[in-house]
Amino acid sequence: MGAGGILKDQNRYVNPRHRADNCGILLDMPNVLVRALNGLSGTRRSVDTITPRRTFDDVILPPATRRALDQALVHVTRHDLIFHRWGLGQRHPTGLSLAFNFAGPPGTGKTICAEAIANALGRKLLLVRYAELESMWAGETPKNVAAVFRLAREENAVLLFDEADAIASRRATASLDHSGYVRESNTVVNVLLRELESFNGVVIFATNLAANFDPAFERRIRTHVLFEMPGVEEREKIWQVQMHPTLTPLADDVDFRALAERFEASGGDIRNAVLKAAMAAAAETGADHLKAIHHRHLEGAMHDVVSGRAVMKQSLFRPLENIDAESLVPLQPVVTVPLMVSVVALVIAVAALLVALLV
Numbered sequence: 001m002g003a004g005g006i007l008k009d010q011n012r013y014v015n016p017r018h019r020a021d022n023c024g025i026l027l028d029m030p031n032v033l034v035r036a037l038n039g040l041s042g043t044r045r046s047v048d049t050i051t052p053r054r055t056f057d058d059v060i061l062p063p064a065t066r067r068a069l070d071q072a073l074v075h076v077t078r079h080d081l082i083f084h085r086w087g088l089g090q091r092h093p094t095g096l097s098l099a100f101n102f103a104g105p106p107g108t109g110k111t112i113c114a115e116a117i118a119n120a121l122g123r124k125l126l127l128v129r130y131a132e133l134e135s136m137w138a139g140e141t142p143k144n145v146a147a148v149f150r151l152a153r154e155e156n157a158v159l160l161f162d163e164a165d166a167i168a169s170r171r172a173t174a175s176l177d178h179s180g181y182v183r184e185s186n187t188v189v190n191v192l193l194r195e196l197e198s199f200n201g202v203v204i205f206a207t208n209l210a211a212n213f214d215p216a217f218e219r220r221i222r223t224h225v226l227f228e229m230p231g232v233e234e235r236e237k238i239w240q241v242q243m244h245p246t247l248t249p250l251a252d253d254v255d256f257r258a259l260a261e262r263f264e265a266s267g268g269d270i271r272n273a274v275l276k277a278a279m280a281a282a283a284e285t286g287a288d289h290l291k292a293i294h295h296r297h298l299e300g301a302m303h304d305v306v307s308g309r310a311v312m313k314q315s316l317f318r319p320l321e322n323i324d325a326e327s328l329v330p331l332q333p334v335v336t337v338p339l340m341v342s343v344v345a346l347v348i349a350v351a352a353l354l355v356a357l358l359v
Helices: 029-040 063-077 079-085 110-121 140-155 181-198 215-220 232-241 256-262 267-282 295-312 336-358
Strands: 007-009 012-014 047-050 098-103 125-129 158-162 202-207 223-226
Touching: 047 140, 063 098, 063 110, 063 223, 098 110, 098 215, 110 125, 110 158, 110 202, 125 140, 140 158, 140 181, 181 215, 232 256, 232 267, 256 295, 267 295
Parallel strands: 098 202, 098 223, 125 158, 158 202
Antiparallel strands: 007 012, 047 125
């Protein structure tokens, strides 16, 4: 019996004020709400099913990344030979999953390469985002993790965990964990490790922070592929392949080599810059058939992308650094005290709402 007469059984909260009916069954309204919410946020909602169309010809990678990826492909294409025809699967019945770690900065081709692997195998790609997989209810997140692997078995699909450092983070000691958060996180990691041992398929972990992985994952991952930032040669090719070879109207002054040498950007940054430049060119006055993407459009768009990336790194406690001030819209001064008061008030309101639902 908990404080205030509330009976607590894990994530089941029963208020004794809820009257039993004539059959002696306790009316448990909060759990009805829990079940309803869980039904709305099932496994399918946290997983995107992708029919792969892109191949390795669609991605331009530095030589070192390409070599590591080729090694990963050997594991995939020779898996049947090694573990079935050579009999090693009988000697090693667990840990047969092909787990790869794709680590590197955002926009360096990790998701495209995962899609290319699924395409090469003729399978669907299940994209899992932990932010949508995580549940606010105790014990539900580990169940969701197990359900994702079950779904991959049923559909014979390749699993891709995006931002995998969030789900495979280092386990911690729960001795001072009064809220249960550390215990829940440790349980999620344990369930993930167990599922990897029994899963006989391809699992790809994509992360920007591989150092946060739990050490137990190291021996379960077959190949680590480091996705490096592209060099000048790769960036020039990336600029070129972003354009349609016959339909995109490029002006004669466009110099992809100059753009590649000036901006140290990822493939994702270049993609965003091309789309921005196309919108800027299309928005200019004049007949559509006379419009074209000029070098100034691409250069200005790349400035916007770089400045936006710098803005995303700023916080209330650190000034903006290394940002082209001319490319930014002036911001009003931030009044930190009223902001903090508003945040505290919001937290109190949310807590009061949860208490009202559980009482």
